[in-house]
Amino acid sequence: xxxxxxxxxxxxxxxxxxxxxxxxxxxxxxxRWIYKAGERDFAAMTDIAAALRDKLAQDVCIAxxxxxxxxxxxxxxxxxxxxxxxxxxxxxxxxxxxxxxxxCVSTQAGCALDCAFCSTGKQGFNRNLGVAEIIGQLWWANxxxxxxxxxxxxxxxxxxxGMGEPLLNFDNTVSALRxxxxxxxxxxxxxxxxxSTSGIVPxxxxxxxxxxxxxxVSLHAPDDKLRDMLMPVNRKYPLKELLAACRRYLxxxxxxxxxxxxxxxxxxxxxxxxxxELVRLVREVPCKFNLIPFNPFPQTLYRRSRPEAINRFxxxxxxxxxxxxxxxxxxxxxxxxxxxxxxxxxxxxxxxVQHLAEVP
Numbered sequence: 001x002x003x004x005x006x007x008x009x010x011x012x013x014x015x016x017x018x019x020x021x022x023x024x025x026x027x028x029x030x031x032r033w034i035y036k037a038g039e040r041d042f043a044a045m046t047d048i049a050a051a052l053r054d055k056l057a058q059d060v061c062i063a064x065x066x067x068x069x070x071x072x073x074x075x076x077x078x079x080x081x082x083x084x085x086x087x088x089x090x091x092x093x094x095x096x097x098x099x100x101x102x103x104c105v106s107t108q109a110g111c112a113l114d115c116a117f118c119s120t121g122k123q124g125f126n127r128n129l130g131v132a133e134i135i136g137q138l139w140w141a142n143x144x145x146x147x148x149x150x151x152x153x154x155x156x157x158x159x160x161x162g163m164g165e166p167l168l169n170f171d172n173t174v175s176a177l178r179x180x181x182x183x184x185x186x187x188x189x190x191x192x193x194x195x196s197t198s199g200i201v202p203x204x205x206x207x208x209x210x211x212x213x214x215x216x217v218s219l220h221a222p223d224d225k226l227r228d229m230l231m232p233v234n235r236k237y238p239l240k241e242l243l244a245a246c247r248r249y250l251x252x253x254x255x256x257x258x259x260x261x262x263x264x265x266x267x268x269x270x271x272x273x274x275x276x277e278l279v280r281l282v283r284e285v286p287c288k289f290n291l292i293p294f295n296p297f298p299q300t301l302y303r304r305s306r307p308e309a310i311n312r313f314x315x316x317x318x319x320x321x322x323x324x325x326x327x328x329x330x331x332x333x334x335x336x337x338x339x340x341x342x343x344x345x346x347x348x349x350x351x352x353v354q355h356l357a358e359v360p
Contacts, residue, residue: 003059005060006135006139010178013027014027020052020055031184042057064132067083068081068083078093079093082133082137084129088126091162091163092137092141094145101154103155104159107162108127110125111164112125119295128168131179134176135176157194158192159216167200181213189254193214194213201241205248205249208248208251212254214259215259216260217246219262219278220261224239226268239281258288260288262289262290262292270310271313272313275313278317279316282322291327
């Protein structure tokens with residue numbers, strides 16, 4: 001099987017080419033062709049020596065996951081279903097907004113954390129994605145969006161908020177992050193790349209040291225008892241440990257705050273009392289809150305909080321001088337909104353979802 005060059009970050013690619021007797025500048029040339037030009041045909045890489053191009057064409061490939069299905073929402077949100085082989089598929093979502101375009105990518109096929117309010121988590125975990133399967137989502141999205149001359153959308157922000165827990169696929173996630181940040185590849189600012197985590201404390205500390213980017217933490221409860229119920233990961237890394245890790249992360253973070261994500265569930269975590277408890281909980285962590293109206297999915301027992309409850313909850317946080325945004329629901333007509341990334345993975349009962357039959 002040919003080696004996939006999308007599996008290499010800059011250091012690994014330079015090492016691979018050095019083994020072929022090539023100088024380091026060849027890696028920079030290749031990266032510009034692969035990522036900036038979106039090229040995968042070595043014959044088209046005209047500033048690379050013909051002998052090297054022929055050798056690469058024989059030994060390696062540039063292969064992103066194939067697109068199986070594409071949907072376009074009425075609000076402009078796009079969702080792609082990507083074939084990652086062995087009967088698995090993952091989803092990525094592009095959200096266009098005034099002045100920026102955000103791509104939401106997946107890092108795992110399914111998710112092992114089983115958060116009570118998340119559709120993806122209910123399907124269980126299949127496997128980690130490789131570097132090529134993670135960075136390949138950005139490669140494909142750039143390719144697909146570039147074909148749409150009428151819109152000419154550009155990806156300015158990347159959020160690792162799709163299927164899976166990024167920090168449970170640490171090494172592959174970090175290699176993909178380095179490609180997103182590398183000036184020879186996508187050259188994104190660390191402030192514009194966000195890793196979302198449910199709170200894997202040791203991996204948060206590793207990320208702080210190895211590749212700090214913007215951090216979003218799924219919080220969703222003001223106390224351990226409720227968070228244990230909603231997010232089983234809290235039993236291993238309770239709130240005291242999580243918030244201490246957040247403070248440590250800010251020592252090296254490109255932003256001077258942590259974003260806390262908080263899905264609002266009617267009658268569960270949306271009371272004024274709980275908002276006040278939340279204020280007390282995070283008072284020593286520079287932060288902003290992203291309040292997320294719950295997106296229902298089949299068989300869920302939860303309901304979206306009422307607009308007046310969301311507003312009351314928001315007002316309590318704002319009165320405590322916390323910056324708060326309420327996420328506008330996007331793409332829910334194509335199941336692309338937060339918590340609805342259903343993908344094509346086997347659920348815990350062994351059943352498969354709709355698109356799995358389309359995977360070779």
